[in-house]
Amino acid sequence: MSTPAPAVPAPGADTEGLQVAATEQARHSRLPGWFVILWRNGKCRIGLLMLGAFVLVALLAPLIAPYDPRGDDFPTSLAPTGGHWLGTTAQGEDVFSQLIVGARTSLIVGLAAGLLSTLIGLVIGLTAGYLQGWVDEVLSFLINLGLVVPALPLMVTLAAYAPVRGLWLIIAVISVTGWAYGARIKRSQIITLRTRDYITAARFAGDGTARIIAREIVPNMTSLIVVGFMGAALGAIGGEAGLAFLGLGDPQTVSWGTMLNQASLGGALLTGQWAWLIAPGLALSLLITSFTLINFGIDALSNPHLRED
């Protein structure tokens, strides 16, 4: 008697099936699964739209900004007028143009420092979790060190004593201080993943460690990596603004942080230039709000029950 091949497909709707169904649906629409899940959440969608607007402004900054943000041939300390929507600075620069170009800086810092610290966290977390043994002990010590050392003072010290100034210094400082949290989460995730039978099976199929990590483990961590990136980017944007506000930023770059710094130095409060003072702070909080809203959806990535609202 031949072995009967089950001709009827499996009942599609097991609970696990539900979790991957979004991924499957995304396959048809060519969007990544995590994006589909994020987009479904109302709050998250608003966050994504806001972030999209910021990205658009940043990309098109040279076209949108009416003047050169560093051009200082306007009258100084103007209140908002038709020609200068948000007035001018104490040096005679156009505040609105600075605001637009500042979006670019914030997003570049967020993207670059987010990527960099996610990458550091990924490499260290994965190596520690996968290799275990003394490698893990050394790396875990590093991670814990990174977690207990307060980030802001470290950032300030690093930025203050660095021999060079510049945006990339800020990005480097933020990445170096911000990778530890992500590394710890990734380490514990890989520790649970590495004991799965499919990892053993891959070893039985003759695959090497590097391939197993890249092809078997990392694809199962995408949502975690996305979450980690968002968190790191948010921290980086806030960090840059903070450093710049303290005067530790790159004086050559226009950013919301340096704007705030100059507004307070230039006596915006005394001259009553509310717009100069409020605009960069407001832009910054809107950007941070958009990240927070996106985070609501990110919870749903890891908890399928939250997806059914």
Added chain:
Amino acid sequence: MTLLQVENLSVTYTPRDLPANRAVHDVTFDIDEGEFVGLLGESGCGKSTLGNAVLRLLSPPARISGGRVVFDGVDVTTASEDELRALRWTDLSTVFQSSMNSLNPVIRVQAQFADTFAAHRIPGDVTARATELLELVSLDRHVLRAYPHELSGGMKQRVALALALALRPKLVVLDEPTTGLDVVVQRSILTRLAELRRELGFAVLFISHDLGTVLEMADRVMVMYGGEIVENRTAAGMLHEPRHPYTRGLLGSYADPRLPDVQVTYIPGRPPDLSRPHRGCLFTPRCPHAEDACREVHPELLPERGGLVRCLVAQEDRLPVVRLGAADAAATIGSHFPATGALTDPGGTPDVVAEAVLSVDQVSKRYTTRRGLRTSTTDAVRDVSFTLHPGRVTALVGQSGSGKSTIARLVTGVERPSSGEVRFEGGSGPTVRVDRLRGRALVDYRRHVQMVFQDPFSALNPTRTVAYALSRPLVNFAGLRGTAIRERSAQLLESVGLAPAGQFLDKLPHQLSGGQRQRVVTARALAPDPQVLIADEPISMLDVSIRAEILELLGELVRNRRLAMLYITHDLLSARLLADEVLVLNQGVLVERGPTRDVIGAARDDYTRLLLDSIPNPFAPAKRSGDASVVRSAQPGG
């Protein structure tokens, strides 16, 4: 008196990404006070959904879409949350399969009892009451001071049971309370449960996919298929005269492994997709007795011979008569193992045994664990020797923790023995000392020795297609490139009964059923064309009705490809069906060995007999009613 009344209950899942799923459809039944009712059916038939609906524990996307549930005069379907809270736990409590994992990990057992008492304002001394409850489930009082992680699965499950009984409920819903536990532990929990019910007189709704357990325990059994109840009658009636073809099929997967002639059957095919509308009887595609009318008319659940049955042919009394458990039953129920094949009678093939391909020689493994300053040693395996031969299956039987999987790791070179030798003699070169392999040599050795894993749901990477899984050993071991990989993968799939292969190659694991996944896992193990196959509990996570199918596949592969197989299991029935030789392992020591029939048919060792007695077997009480007390007294106390 009627305690629980379920009337025309329907539950629908309306998930966002999938079509709506009618998980429970028009279900009606009663449970009397003190009655023990079993609810049976294969995975996905809606048992848990029904159990949760009774407790109104459904959460979105599930929704009660019709009917009502009345418990002790209260309409649960419309009751307010406050009324429900008063009812749940005090009168109506539950133990899930995962209850053992739902104990709060950071507080001691005592505190969990204290919380339960406090939540329901039970006065008095917590310790005294809790000790009393633990005694009920045969646990020692020092368990109170333990954290959940310090207890074994069986102990945790008993704590969960004690908590469920804490307030003397009238009805306890048990959803797979022992699935995943080892046979011996399972047996002792069930025995205790039966005694408790006799003492305390609560009613039970016992949900399980394991017919053997349900029939042994329950007064009355309801069988569910595709969200409907298809048969409902007394356990005794069900055992002697099952009237629905599906019930007959389920019963066919049991047999007493000690009988000289063992025959099991299975129902090919899969349950219906409940998100699509169906006309006629849901069981038609799998039913051996289906007629034209079955495709058109949806049968009602009607009284028939003292029970209720949902089958057109049975209602007209035209089903053929079968004697279950008898050898001739097979011909009338679904598919069955070939009577001449090795599967039905492995002991009786006095083949000339070929040279051993793998020898395990006086192997011991000692684990040293360091906890703070103290080190403790465990002898996982002691002085074990055996050989594996081409075309033969050697079963390694033992309860969990007996060292079975350690032996698998030693044989595959994942770990090294503390003493003794593992030799592989099947390669073209000289004998390989497996206990000394490392690096590249170990990878090369795996070409010859492959594994089939226990849990088909974790043995395949959820993000990788079937084609990718199969391609890796083909690239690494067979050196295939380009289109040859896909061709060979397709052949492999067809050799494990997944045809046409094109339909499966690009699927992701979640698009396959459990049985199909296990076939893919087997195909991957066959890819390097190994000589030795280690199967570590390959069927224990599968539905009872699929188990026989996978066993048959493994048996065929061994015979056709002259594989040497080590079949690791705690299930003696499957060992009886598949193996030529049986090794019984108890706490790391081989206590009994020999041809399957001799070891199982006439077990000499006490431990082997305990394992045999722990197998749920619905036919056993009928055949061995006299020695039931003997069985019980053989249980370990704790």
